Amino acid sequence: MANGRIAVVSATAGSNVGGAEVMLRDVAGGLAERGWEVEILTTAAEDIYTWENVAPTGVSHEEALTVRRFEAVGLSQPVRDQLSMRILAGEKLTMSEQYRWANAGMRVPGLYDYLAENAGSYRAIICGPYMFWAGLILADLAPERTILFPCLHDEPFARLGLYRYQMTAVRGLWFQTDPEFDLARSLGLIGDRYAFVGSAVSNPASVDVASFRRRYRVDGDYIFFAGRREWGKGWPQLMSDLTFASEVLGRTVPLVTCGVGEIGPLGDKLGVRDIGVVPDADRASGQAGALAYIQPSAMESFSRTVLEAFQLGTPVVANWHSGVVRWHCERSGAGLTYANRYEFTECMRLLLDNPESIRGLASGGAAYVEEQFTWPAVIDRVEASLEEWM
Template structure:
């Protein structure tokens, strides 16, 4: 069997984006099963960096046992990119020319595309992820006969572009991380000639039995019940909305000792009078993060846009329930599938969910146990490896078998 190549804009053991983590996990899963795996990526370190500036060395290296080929990116015309991206980001109508500007001025590596074109017959398939960036749009043009996409679609303006529709129909196979993501794709694109499957994502486990909630409470001097937020502190993830709702809740429930504990990068301006109620710990160690899950009353993921959610799965592994925004079909669906949490659509229902969790801790514990069972049955290393490898072999052998799990 020839090598499998993952194609992704950024790659590394220390890259924290959801698609990048999933790519890393899958590369190791495939290698553990005996497959030969390579990663084709760029010389840009991470998504927050200048997309037109090479900061890493081009060439071949081994990273945690994975063969990585890095290619230089071309300089970006930021004015053209920002003109198009600003409209897309703010859900404004864009012209065909503006779509083209976005794709052309996003992160791009002509050297990578040449390599794919010249070596496409040396690989069983190229797996592109996620959908949003230049390497997926432009790299997949060079290998139309053996390309697969793990798109990580969100219900956002970029997914509605005509160029995205053209790109989606190009692939031989497409893997979704959740049912709502697959439903969105089938609603937006003509996938009649694309083999599709909802396979989920790998969630690292094995740490849950060693969680020490009391150690977290003692280390950070937090003895009251608390809601946990774990992730980037920015408006895109709705961390600001969560804090706003929580502060409003506390104003109406002054006697309630509940706290909001925040871990992760970024900045969030906490009003001075609520700095004892909203506790921002910044980055913490992996051990502390796991202990925080176990110590929390529940995890809240307020994001409107997710194609999966590792932090929700981690909370369930720690047997703690979750609270999610009903504006996100993916996270809401996860809660509905296993009864592992609640969901809200406005401040009023947010308050209702908080009251329920506080007053019904035995039910909250049961929701956490439901979530634990759900994760261990669907997203462990063994389960994910088997599903993905079965799907890939079906694509490679050009079988017509339908995969739904």
């Protein structure tokens, strides 16, 4: 095995990245460890909000990986925003409008040039998520060599015709979870080949809850959220739900949060402690010390942080509307879901009044992750799929 050169195409290899980019980086690292010659093709941008080119373009060697960075362009997006509004409104855009929308966002022309000349030198080109511009050019330039991690979740953009073309044109699709596959199938996005390779989370960093509490001045019980504080991740709704719960319960539900994004104005009844961007070890300590980890996002394709919480023995309280998170909670038994502010409030009541009842739920979480979401198993399936398809 380990016979061939693999390209992993990712929007950024920076620090402020999404779960898909982290996962691609881990897959690349896992393949490299097993002897595959792996190159990461990415941009010089390190921030998915600004796409500002920060890292030097060109080739660098990082651990066992060769990293080729290209300049990201198209950072001003008024046309994309306007077209996005029409998509979100449910309007059916023509195919040319869809491409105008795709090209009005972040693009990487240098990557196109590179792939136009060099795609044939790779045995396989792994790309994701489905909305990354490079996936579209790969569907044109090298569909027979491209495997896509769609990282799909239910949103209007997933219904665009250009993505149906993209996903059915490529060699195959790698899915992380059953709900993701079910969604793809319901939208007619499945082509000739697909496989469930899953995804994984790394072993938790060493945890020191006492040190975390001291360093960030966190006292008492709290719930925890780590992630981007933005609309797409359900942050405003979480603030609204917390306010309601605090009013109903007559006490503040303390939330500690880390990550990027503005937390926005907070009402009097909210006890939110924002610790900003923190090292992974501190994030893990924060999760480990929490009464529960909160996942308010309805648009998740895998939800790495939920599985990290499971690993750490922390129960999860999650948005029922996220199919994949609901799937994790139901199969592991390690989390509760809420479908509205009333259920959210009752989850909070349980947490505050009887924390051991929910804390006890988490006992099965670590085993669930260990059995199904470890990197060796994922890389096994990735390698098997590569051997079979390419």
